[in-house]
Amino acid sequence: MLENGGALLRIEQERPLLTSVMYYAFVVLIALGWRWHSFAYPAYLGYDEAIYQQDAATLGEQGVAGFREVIAQWPTDKNLRVGPPPFRPLWLYSATLGCRILGGYSTHNLVLVSAFFGFATIVVGAMLARRWFGLIEASAISLLLIVSPLADAMSRRGLQDTCFAFVVALCVLLLDRYWRSGKAVDLTAFGCALLAAFLTKESTLFLYPAFGAALFFHAREVPWHERRAVLAAFAIGPVLALLVLLWFAGGWDPLANAYAAYADIPRNDYAARFQQGPWFRYLVDLLLLSPLTLLLALIGATTLHRASPIGAKLACAYLVAGLATLSMMPTLNARFVLGLDVFLRMAAVVGIVELCRRLGTGVRARSAAIALVLLVAVSDVVQFNRIFANGGVYDPVTAELVKANRLAPR
Numbered sequence: 093m094l095e096n097g098g099a100l101l102r103i104e105q106e107r108p109l110l111t112s113v114m115y116y117a118f119v120v121l122i123a124l125g126w127r128w129h130s131f132a133y134p135a136y137l138g139y140d141e142a143i144y145q146q147d148a149a150t151l152g153e154q155g156v157a158g159f160r161e162v163i164a165q166w167p168t169d170k171n172l173r174v175g176p177p178p179f180r181p182l183w184l185y186s187a188t189l190g191c192r193i194l195g196g197y198s199t200h201n202l203v204l205v206s207a208f209f210g211f212a213t214i215v216v217g218a219m220l221a222r223r224w225f226g227l228i229e230a231s232a233i234s235l236l237l238i239v240s241p242l243a244d245a246m247s248r249r250g251l252q253d254t255c256f257a258f259v260v261a262l263c264v265l266l267l268d269r270y271w272r273s274g275k276a277v278d279l280t281a282f283g284c285a286l287l288a289a290f291l292t293k294e295s296t297l298f299l300y301p302a303f304g305a306a307l308f309f310h311a312r313e314v315p316w317h318e319r320r321a322v323l324a325a326f327a328i329g330p331v332l333a334l335l336v337l338l339w340f341a342g343g344w345d346p347l348a349n350a351y352a353a354y355a356d357i358p359r360n361d362y363a364a365r366f367q368q369g370p371w372f373r374y375l376v377d378l379l380l381l382s383p384l385t386l387l388l389a390l391i392g393a394t395t396l397h398r399a400s401p402i403g404a405k406l407a408c409a410y411l412v413a414g415l416a417t418l419s420m421m422p423t424l425n426a427r428f429v430l431g432l433d434v435f436l437r438m439a440a441v442v443g444i445v446e447l448c449r450r451l452g453t454g455v456r457a458r459s460a461a462i463a464l465v466l467l468v469a470v471s472d473v474v475q476f477n478r479i480f481a482n483g484g485v486y487d488p489v490t491a492e493l494v495k496a497n498r499l500a501p502r
Contacts, residue, residue: 115227119218119234123211126238127247130476131207133200134248136486141199141250143175148187149197159184160342167353174362176251177354179347181340182259182291183252202250209254210247214238216261217434223268224403229441232465236437239469241381241476242426242488243433248480252292253427259289260299260431264410267303271310271319283325290333295428297330298417305409309402355422366489367423373490374415377426378436380493381479384471385440388464392442407438426488440468 151159163178172178190205191197217237221230237243246253263285270278289296303326310319341347378386393408414432421428444464451457479485483496494500 123214123238130244133203137199140176141202144187144202144250145197145199147184148191151184152188163341163350164346167349173353179337179350180252180292182288183255186255199250206250206254207247209258210243213258213261216265220265232441233438235469239472240433241472242430244476245480246427246430253430256293257430259285259292261434263289271314279321286325286329287332290330291336299414301417302410302413305413306406309405309409363423366491367425369424371419373424374419374429377490380497382472382475384468388443389436389439392439395446404442407435411435411439
């Protein structure tokens with residue numbers, strides 16, 4: 093894990109086929125094994141899943157014309173309004189297709205669709221780690237992705253969070269491909285992924301500063317004037333998404349009314365009581381979910397220096413800038429930052445490498461690094477069992493996480 097002097101983390105330029113096959117086989121087998129073992133339908137399927145189940149059934153049976161009636165009714169229907177908003181077509185179409193394949197529009201099938209996106213996020217995160225880091229570091233990152241308590245728990249709920257995490261990771265991967273290749277096909281693929289992100293969740297716009305921070309580091313390797321076409325993708329993405337949403341909603345008025353009702357948080361008692369808080373709330377939530385992972389990620393983010401490899405800088409840029417901007421949103425919930433979980437785990441491995449670098453580059457340092465990675469993985473498994481499997485936490489809001497960690501009476 094520690095070698096070549098200061099080149100602790102590096103982007104691998106040469107990837108022998110056999111090595112790549114073994115790496116991805118490791119990721120897929122371990123991910124399938126753990127997620128299969130940890131998977132369980134939650135004892136309580138909440139209101140959001142019930143609404144999404146109705147939405148999938150309406151879209152599947154009546155088409156977009158029938159679903160437009162749901163959007164038109166949403167602002168005034170008190171039962172619909174406390175559930176998830178109806179203008180996230182990529183997730184809704186994915187849920188509809190998944191339920192059709194699985195044999196019916198049920199909440200249990202929605203959970204399976206969510207679990208599929210959770211697994212896909214691991215694979216994309218592993219691909220990104222392989223591009224940015226050495227083989228051993230990427231393997232460590234992939235292991236931490238697999239045992240992530242938050243990602244694992246959200247894969248057992250029938251919500252759009254795992255779908256959004258997947259498209260965010262895909263956007264980052266395709267942006268990285270374009271920046272290194274300069275090919276029009278990679279730019280087009282990135283633009284499509286960005287559009288998909290907006291059609292999954294409108295908070296994609298809050299991630300623009302994170303993309304900007306990453307592009308700052310990318311530009312140190314490839315000048316802006318060679319890749320300025322990417323600005324068009326960032327500009328066109330939200331415009332195209334708005335056009336799709338206008339078609340999906342059936343016009344400006346129903347879409348604007350639905351968004352206005354969605355933004356009126358006081359009408360939603362749950363959001364007002366449990367999804368508001370100070371700017372540092374996400375740090376508290378992540379500490380309650382994965383204490384060792386967060387602490388090591390903070391070490392990784394605060395010990396970067398001029399000579400640090402580009403992969404470490406990119407991971408920390410996405411994590412820090414993403415958390416900063418998402419903390420400015422009117423509602424806060426740990427599942428809303430699931431899209432940054434890949435970068436949290438990358439930063440944690442950066443922190444591990446930085447700590448062990450001070451021990452030198454010999455067997456002692458490598459053994460310490462391996463031990464730390466395994467300790468973090470075991471800690472996250474313990475946290476998953478404590479909070480979700482045994483603790484029964486359904487929605488990872490701060491109050492519930494505090495109780496599950498026995499820091500307050502239940």
